[in-house]
Amino acid sequence: MQLSICETLKDIPAEQWNALTDQAYPFIQHEFLLAFETGHCLEKFGWFPKYFLIHSADNELIGAMPAYEKHNSYGEFVFDWAWADAYQRSGLEYYPKLVISIPYSPCQGPRILAKDNNPEIKKTLVKLALDFSDKNNYSGTHWLFNLKDDFNILQQHTALHRFDYQFHWKNDNYKNFDDFLSALKPKKRKNIKQERRKVTDQGISIKTFNGPELNDEQWEKIYYFYQITFMKKSGSPTLSLDFFKSIAEKLLVIFAYHKDKIVAGAICILGKDTLYGRHWGCYDDYDSLHFEVCYYTGIEYCIENNLKTFEPGAQGEHKISRGFLPVKTWSAHQVTHPDFSKMLIPHLQREAQAMESYGRELEAASPFKTD
Numbered sequence: 001m002q003l004s005i006c007e008t009l010k011d012i013p014a015e016q017w018n019a020l021t022d023q024a025y026p027f028i029q030h031e032f033l034l035a036f037e038t039g040h041c042l043e044k045f046g047w048f049p050k051y052f053l054i055h056s057a058d059n060e061l062i063g064a065m066p067a068y069e070k071h072n073s074y075g076e077f078v079f080d081w082a083w084a085d086a087y088q089r090s091g092l093e094y095y096p097k098l099v100i101s102i103p104y105s106p107c108q109g110p111r112i113l114a115k116d117n118n119p120e121i122k123k124t125l126v127k128l129a130l131d132f133s134d135k136n137n138y139s140g141t142h143w144l145f146n147l148k149d150d151f152n153i154l155q156q157h158t159a160l161h162r163f164d165y166q167f168h169w170k171n172d173n174y175k176n177f178d179d180f181l182s183a184l185k186p187k188k189r190k191n192i193k194q195e196r197r198k199v200t201d202q203g204i205s206i207k208t209f210n211g212p213e214l215n216d217e218q219w220e221k222i223y224y225f226y227q228i229t230f231m232k233k234s235g236s237p238t239l240s241l242d243f244f245k246s247i248a249e250k251l252l253v254i255f256a257y258h259k260d261k262i263v264a265g266a267i268c269i270l271g272k273d274t275l276y277g278r279h280w281g282c283y284d285d286y287d288s289l290h291f292e293v294c295y296y297t298g299i300e301y302c303i304e305n306n307l308k309t310f311e312p313g314a315q316g317e318h319k320i321s322r323g324f325l326p327v328k329t330w331s332a333h334q335v336t337h338p339d340f341s342k343m344l345i346p347h348l349q350r351e352a353q354a355m356e357s358y359g360r361e362l363e364a365a366s367p368f369k370t371d
Contacts, residue, residue: 024272039243077106211248225281277312
Protein backbone atom coordinates (compact mmCIF):
# COMPACT_ATOMS: atom_id res chain seq x y z
CA MET A 1 0.00 0.00 0.00
CA GLN A 2 1.07 3.56 -0.75
CA LEU A 3 0.25 6.11 1.98
CA SER A 4 0.03 9.81 1.19
CA ILE A 5 -1.50 13.11 2.29
CA CYS A 6 -3.07 15.54 -0.17
CA GLU A 7 -4.02 19.15 0.56
CA THR A 8 -6.69 19.60 -2.11
CA LEU A 9 -9.41 17.37 -3.51
CA LYS A 10 -8.72 18.88 -6.92
CA ASP A 11 -5.83 16.40 -7.15
CA ILE A 12 -8.07 13.41 -6.39
CA PRO A 13 -10.39 12.11 -9.14
CA ALA A 14 -14.01 12.39 -8.02
CA GLU A 15 -14.94 8.92 -9.30
CA GLN A 16 -12.14 7.32 -7.26
CA TRP A 17 -13.09 9.13 -4.04
CA ASN A 18 -16.83 8.54 -4.46
CA ALA A 19 -16.27 4.83 -5.18
CA LEU A 20 -15.33 4.52 -1.50
CA THR A 21 -18.24 6.49 -0.09
CA ASP A 22 -21.72 5.71 1.08
CA GLN A 23 -23.82 7.23 -1.70
CA ALA A 24 -26.70 7.80 0.72
CA TYR A 25 -24.66 10.29 2.73
CA PRO A 26 -24.10 13.59 0.87
CA PHE A 27 -21.47 15.22 3.10
CA ILE A 28 -18.66 12.76 2.36
CA GLN A 29 -19.06 13.04 -1.41
CA HIS A 30 -16.19 14.53 -3.41
CA GLU A 31 -18.29 17.39 -4.80
CA PHE A 32 -19.51 18.40 -1.34
CA LEU A 33 -16.07 18.46 0.24
CA LEU A 34 -14.57 20.18 -2.79
CA ALA A 35 -17.23 22.91 -2.55
CA PHE A 36 -15.69 24.02 0.76
CA GLU A 37 -12.42 24.59 -1.09
CA THR A 38 -13.75 26.25 -4.24
CA GLY A 39 -16.19 28.32 -2.18
CA HIS A 40 -13.29 29.66 -0.04
CA CYS A 41 -14.86 28.43 3.20
CA LEU A 42 -11.86 26.81 4.89
CA GLU A 43 -8.47 28.45 5.43
CA LYS A 44 -9.68 31.90 6.45
CA PHE A 45 -11.73 30.25 9.21
CA GLY A 46 -8.94 27.98 10.43
CA TRP A 47 -9.53 24.77 8.44
CA PHE A 48 -6.53 23.47 6.46
CA PRO A 49 -7.23 20.28 4.44
CA LYS A 50 -5.13 17.16 4.92
CA TYR A 51 -6.73 14.31 3.00
CA PHE A 52 -5.26 10.96 4.04
CA LEU A 53 -5.04 8.49 1.16
CA ILE A 54 -4.12 4.87 0.60
CA HIS A 55 -3.46 3.55 -2.90
CA SER A 56 -2.90 -0.06 -3.90
CA ALA A 57 0.20 -1.22 -5.76
CA ASP A 58 -1.61 -0.67 -9.06
CA ASN A 59 -2.53 2.92 -7.99
CA GLU A 60 -6.18 2.27 -7.11
CA LEU A 61 -7.53 4.48 -4.30
CA ILE A 62 -8.57 2.00 -1.62
CA GLY A 63 -8.71 4.22 1.47
CA ALA A 64 -9.38 7.89 2.24
CA MET A 65 -10.14 10.13 5.19
CA PRO A 66 -11.03 13.86 5.17
CA ALA A 67 -8.94 15.60 7.83
CA TYR A 68 -8.15 19.21 8.66
CA GLU A 69 -5.44 20.96 10.57
CA LYS A 70 -7.38 23.27 12.87
CA HIS A 71 -6.24 26.54 14.47
CA ASN A 72 -9.44 26.99 16.47
CA SER A 73 -12.46 24.90 17.48
CA TYR A 74 -15.04 26.78 15.45
CA GLY A 75 -17.51 24.88 13.30
CA GLU A 76 -16.95 21.47 14.91
CA PHE A 77 -20.01 21.05 17.22
CA VAL A 78 -18.15 18.68 19.54
CA PHE A 79 -17.09 21.26 22.04
CA ASP A 80 -13.57 21.12 23.42
CA TRP A 81 -13.29 24.75 24.56
CA ALA A 82 -12.71 23.63 28.16
CA TRP A 83 -9.92 21.31 27.04
CA ALA A 84 -8.27 24.12 25.09
CA ASP A 85 -8.54 26.48 28.05
CA ALA A 86 -7.06 23.96 30.50
CA TYR A 87 -4.30 23.06 28.03
CA GLN A 88 -3.29 26.67 27.57
CA ARG A 89 -3.50 27.47 31.30
CA SER A 90 -0.99 24.66 31.76
CA GLY A 91 1.42 26.50 29.48
CA LEU A 92 0.80 24.21 26.50
CA GLU A 93 -0.32 25.03 22.96
CA TYR A 94 -3.67 23.44 22.10
CA TYR A 95 -3.63 24.58 18.48
CA PRO A 96 -2.99 23.35 15.90
CA LYS A 97 -4.80 20.04 16.22
CA LEU A 98 -6.01 17.48 13.67
CA VAL A 99 -9.75 17.02 13.15
CA ILE A 100 -11.41 14.33 11.08
CA SER A 101 -14.88 15.66 10.38
CA ILE A 102 -17.05 17.49 7.85
CA PRO A 103 -16.63 21.25 8.31
CA TYR A 104 -19.63 23.02 9.84
CA SER A 105 -21.69 19.81 9.65
CA PRO A 106 -22.92 18.31 12.95
CA CYS A 107 -24.20 15.04 11.53
CA GLN A 108 -23.15 11.47 12.06
CA GLY A 109 -21.74 9.68 9.04
CA PRO A 110 -18.75 7.88 7.50
CA ARG A 111 -15.37 9.43 8.28
CA ILE A 112 -12.98 6.57 7.47
CA LEU A 113 -13.41 5.31 3.91
CA ALA A 114 -12.14 1.94 2.71
CA LYS A 115 -12.74 -0.27 -0.29
CA ASP A 116 -15.26 -2.99 0.65
CA ASN A 117 -15.36 -1.38 4.12
CA ASN A 118 -12.10 -3.21 4.88
CA PRO A 119 -11.29 -2.79 8.61
CA GLU A 120 -7.53 -3.21 8.09
CA ILE A 121 -7.48 -0.29 5.65
CA LYS A 122 -9.43 1.77 8.17
CA LYS A 123 -7.01 0.92 10.96
CA THR A 124 -4.12 1.95 8.73
CA LEU A 125 -5.75 5.33 8.11
CA VAL A 126 -6.26 5.84 11.85
CA LYS A 127 -2.62 5.01 12.59
CA LEU A 128 -1.49 7.29 9.76
CA ALA A 129 -3.40 10.21 11.29
CA LEU A 130 -2.02 9.55 14.78
CA ASP A 131 1.56 9.33 13.47
CA PHE A 132 1.06 12.51 11.47
CA SER A 133 -0.13 14.36 14.59
CA ASP A 134 2.89 13.20 16.57
CA LYS A 135 5.35 14.22 13.88
CA ASN A 136 3.78 17.66 13.46
CA ASN A 137 3.43 18.37 17.20
CA TYR A 138 -0.35 18.66 17.11
CA SER A 139 -2.01 18.66 20.51
CA GLY A 140 -4.27 15.83 19.46
CA THR A 141 -6.38 14.04 16.87
CA HIS A 142 -10.18 14.14 16.91
CA TRP A 143 -12.74 12.07 15.01
CA LEU A 144 -16.18 13.71 15.23
CA PHE A 145 -19.69 12.32 14.60
CA ASN A 146 -18.61 8.80 13.69
CA LEU A 147 -20.71 5.85 12.66
CA LYS A 148 -20.81 3.07 15.24
CA ASP A 149 -18.64 0.62 13.27
CA ASP A 150 -15.92 3.24 12.79
CA PHE A 151 -16.21 4.25 16.44
CA ASN A 152 -15.60 0.62 17.44
CA ILE A 153 -12.33 0.70 15.49
CA LEU A 154 -11.37 4.07 16.94
CA GLN A 155 -11.87 2.80 20.48
CA GLN A 156 -9.00 0.38 19.86
CA HIS A 157 -6.58 3.18 18.93
CA THR A 158 -7.67 6.20 20.99
CA ALA A 159 -7.86 6.77 24.73
CA LEU A 160 -10.64 9.36 24.95
CA HIS A 161 -14.24 8.73 23.93
CA ARG A 162 -17.32 10.91 24.17
CA PHE A 163 -20.98 10.80 23.24
CA ASP A 164 -23.76 13.33 23.08
CA TYR A 165 -27.36 13.47 21.90
CA GLN A 166 -29.08 14.91 18.88
CA PHE A 167 -32.77 14.81 18.05
CA HIS A 168 -33.94 12.99 14.93
CA TRP A 169 -37.39 12.37 13.48
CA LYS A 170 -38.08 8.85 12.18
CA ASN A 171 -40.66 8.07 9.51
CA ASP A 172 -42.81 5.19 10.77
CA ASN A 173 -44.37 4.70 7.32
CA TYR A 174 -46.71 7.60 7.91
CA LYS A 175 -49.32 8.17 5.17
CA ASN A 176 -49.46 11.94 5.76
CA PHE A 177 -48.84 14.58 8.44
CA ASP A 178 -52.11 13.82 10.22
CA ASP A 179 -51.10 10.18 10.43
CA PHE A 180 -47.89 11.29 12.16
CA LEU A 181 -49.91 13.48 14.54
CA SER A 182 -52.13 10.55 15.45
CA ALA A 183 -49.08 8.80 16.93
CA LEU A 184 -48.54 11.63 19.43
CA LYS A 185 -50.01 12.18 22.85
CA PRO A 186 -53.11 14.42 22.69
CA LYS A 187 -51.48 17.46 24.30
CA LYS A 188 -48.47 17.35 21.97
CA ARG A 189 -50.70 16.83 18.95
CA LYS A 190 -52.84 19.81 19.93
CA ASN A 191 -49.78 22.03 20.39
CA ILE A 192 -48.43 21.25 16.91
CA LYS A 193 -51.81 21.90 15.31
CA GLN A 194 -52.01 25.24 17.12
CA GLU A 195 -48.53 26.26 15.97
CA ARG A 196 -49.28 25.40 12.36
CA ARG A 197 -52.61 27.25 12.54
CA LYS A 198 -50.91 30.37 13.89
CA VAL A 199 -48.72 30.46 10.78
CA THR A 200 -51.65 30.20 8.36
CA ASP A 201 -53.70 32.70 10.41
CA GLN A 202 -50.93 35.26 9.83
CA GLY A 203 -51.44 34.85 6.10
CA ILE A 204 -48.17 32.99 5.59
CA SER A 205 -47.74 30.27 2.97
CA ILE A 206 -44.86 27.81 2.59
CA LYS A 207 -43.20 26.63 -0.62
CA THR A 208 -40.28 24.26 -1.20
CA PHE A 209 -37.74 24.32 -4.02
CA ASN A 210 -34.87 22.14 -5.11
CA GLY A 211 -31.61 24.04 -5.47
CA PRO A 212 -31.51 24.04 -9.30
CA GLU A 213 -35.00 25.60 -9.38
CA LEU A 214 -33.92 28.81 -7.63
CA ASN A 215 -33.72 32.04 -9.59
CA ASP A 216 -31.20 34.79 -8.87
CA GLU A 217 -33.55 36.65 -6.51
CA GLN A 218 -34.27 33.51 -4.50
CA TRP A 219 -30.55 32.72 -4.22
CA GLU A 220 -29.94 36.20 -2.86
CA LYS A 221 -32.82 35.85 -0.40
CA ILE A 222 -31.80 32.49 1.02
CA TYR A 223 -28.19 33.52 1.35
CA TYR A 224 -29.26 36.71 3.12
CA PHE A 225 -31.30 34.65 5.61
CA TYR A 226 -28.28 32.42 6.19
CA GLN A 227 -26.09 35.44 6.92
CA ILE A 228 -28.42 37.41 9.20
CA THR A 229 -28.93 34.50 11.58
CA PHE A 230 -25.19 34.38 12.26
CA MET A 231 -24.99 38.16 12.54
CA LYS A 232 -27.81 38.22 15.10
CA LYS A 233 -25.86 35.72 17.22
CA SER A 234 -22.51 37.50 16.74
CA GLY A 235 -21.25 34.58 14.69
CA SER A 236 -19.48 34.30 11.35
CA PRO A 237 -21.28 33.14 8.18
CA THR A 238 -18.52 30.83 6.99
CA LEU A 239 -20.23 29.37 3.92
CA SER A 240 -20.25 31.40 0.71
CA LEU A 241 -22.99 31.76 -1.87
CA ASP A 242 -20.68 29.98 -4.32
CA PHE A 243 -20.55 27.04 -1.92
CA PHE A 244 -24.32 26.69 -1.85
CA LYS A 245 -24.65 27.10 -5.60
CA SER A 246 -22.04 24.43 -6.23
CA ILE A 247 -24.06 21.89 -4.20
CA ALA A 248 -27.43 23.05 -5.55
CA GLU A 249 -28.35 19.50 -6.61
CA LYS A 250 -28.26 18.47 -2.94
CA LEU A 251 -30.32 21.40 -1.59
CA LEU A 252 -33.92 21.69 -0.53
CA VAL A 253 -34.87 25.31 0.15
CA ILE A 254 -37.99 26.24 2.11
CA PHE A 255 -39.46 29.74 1.74
CA ALA A 256 -42.20 31.43 3.76
CA TYR A 257 -44.29 34.03 1.91
CA HIS A 258 -46.32 36.85 3.42
CA LYS A 259 -48.33 39.01 1.04
CA ASP A 260 -46.42 37.44 -1.87
CA LYS A 261 -43.07 38.45 -0.39
CA ILE A 262 -40.44 36.07 0.96
CA VAL A 263 -40.09 36.71 4.69
CA ALA A 264 -38.17 33.64 5.88
CA GLY A 265 -36.24 30.70 4.52
CA ALA A 266 -34.42 27.52 5.46
CA ILE A 267 -31.70 25.48 3.79
CA CYS A 268 -31.80 21.68 3.99
CA ILE A 269 -29.52 19.09 2.44
CA LEU A 270 -30.91 15.98 0.79
CA GLY A 271 -29.50 12.51 1.28
CA LYS A 272 -30.81 9.33 -0.28
CA ASP A 273 -33.12 8.56 2.64
CA THR A 274 -32.47 11.46 5.05
CA LEU A 275 -33.24 15.18 5.11
CA TYR A 276 -30.72 17.31 6.98
CA GLY A 277 -31.91 20.66 8.32
CA ARG A 278 -29.16 23.26 8.37
CA HIS A 279 -29.73 27.02 8.31
CA TRP A 280 -32.66 29.39 8.61
CA GLY A 281 -33.34 33.11 8.76
CA CYS A 282 -36.26 35.52 8.99
CA TYR A 283 -36.86 39.24 8.45
CA ASP A 284 -39.22 39.76 11.40
CA ASP A 285 -40.72 37.81 14.27
CA TYR A 286 -43.70 35.71 13.23
CA ASP A 287 -45.45 33.53 15.78
CA SER A 288 -44.40 29.86 15.41
CA LEU A 289 -42.89 30.39 11.96
CA HIS A 290 -39.55 28.90 13.00
CA PHE A 291 -41.25 25.63 13.95
CA GLU A 292 -43.13 25.49 10.65
CA VAL A 293 -40.17 26.27 8.40
CA CYS A 294 -37.53 24.28 10.27
CA TYR A 295 -39.52 21.27 11.53
CA TYR A 296 -43.05 20.69 10.29
CA THR A 297 -42.46 21.39 6.61
CA GLY A 298 -39.43 19.09 6.72
CA ILE A 299 -41.44 16.31 8.37
CA GLU A 300 -44.16 16.70 5.75
CA TYR A 301 -41.58 16.61 2.97
CA CYS A 302 -40.08 13.37 4.36
CA ILE A 303 -43.50 11.72 4.53
CA GLU A 304 -44.43 12.77 0.99
CA ASN A 305 -41.08 11.65 -0.43
CA ASN A 306 -40.61 8.47 1.60
CA LEU A 307 -37.49 9.66 3.42
CA LYS A 308 -36.70 7.65 6.55
CA THR A 309 -35.13 10.31 8.77
CA PHE A 310 -35.10 14.05 9.36
CA GLU A 311 -32.04 15.40 11.18
CA PRO A 312 -32.67 19.09 11.94
CA GLY A 313 -29.22 19.95 13.29
CA ALA A 314 -27.40 20.06 16.60
CA GLN A 315 -28.91 20.45 20.07
CA GLY A 316 -32.39 21.69 20.98
CA GLU A 317 -34.44 19.85 23.61
CA HIS A 318 -37.53 21.73 22.35
CA LYS A 319 -37.45 19.41 19.33
CA ILE A 320 -38.59 16.45 21.45
CA SER A 321 -42.15 17.70 21.90
CA ARG A 322 -42.34 18.06 18.10
CA GLY A 323 -41.52 14.46 17.35
CA PHE A 324 -37.72 14.36 17.36
CA LEU A 325 -36.24 11.73 19.66
CA PRO A 326 -32.73 11.55 21.20
CA VAL A 327 -30.04 9.71 19.25
CA LYS A 328 -26.46 9.16 20.43
CA THR A 329 -23.53 10.63 18.51
CA TRP A 330 -19.93 9.51 19.09
CA SER A 331 -16.52 11.12 18.95
CA ALA A 332 -13.04 9.71 19.58
CA HIS A 333 -9.96 11.67 20.65
CA GLN A 334 -6.27 11.12 21.20
CA VAL A 335 -4.46 13.88 23.10
CA THR A 336 -0.72 13.86 22.51
CA HIS A 337 0.41 14.98 25.97
CA PRO A 338 0.30 11.80 28.12
CA ASP A 339 -0.33 13.51 31.46
CA PHE A 340 -3.12 15.64 30.09
CA SER A 341 -4.68 12.58 28.46
CA LYS A 342 -4.63 10.74 31.80
CA MET A 343 -6.39 13.65 33.49
CA LEU A 344 -9.14 13.64 30.85
CA ILE A 345 -10.03 9.96 31.26
CA PRO A 346 -11.80 10.25 34.67
CA HIS A 347 -13.35 13.52 33.54
CA LEU A 348 -14.91 11.78 30.53
CA GLN A 349 -16.07 8.88 32.69
CA ARG A 350 -18.00 11.33 34.89
CA GLU A 351 -19.29 13.11 31.81
CA ALA A 352 -20.53 9.80 30.37
CA GLN A 353 -22.42 8.98 33.57
CA ALA A 354 -24.09 12.38 33.53
CA MET A 355 -24.94 12.01 29.84
CA GLU A 356 -26.51 8.57 30.40
CA SER A 357 -28.73 10.07 33.09
CA TYR A 358 -29.58 12.97 30.79
CA GLY A 359 -30.44 10.49 28.03
CA ARG A 360 -32.92 8.67 30.25
CA GLU A 361 -34.63 11.99 31.01
CA LEU A 362 -34.84 12.76 27.30
CA GLU A 363 -36.34 9.38 26.48
CA ALA A 364 -38.92 9.80 29.25
CA ALA A 365 -40.05 13.05 27.60
CA SER A 366 -41.10 11.31 24.37
CA PRO A 367 -44.24 12.89 22.87
CA PHE A 368 -45.38 9.58 21.35
CA LYS A 369 -48.20 7.51 22.76
CA THR A 370 -47.23 4.29 24.50
CA ASP A 371 -49.00 0.98 23.98
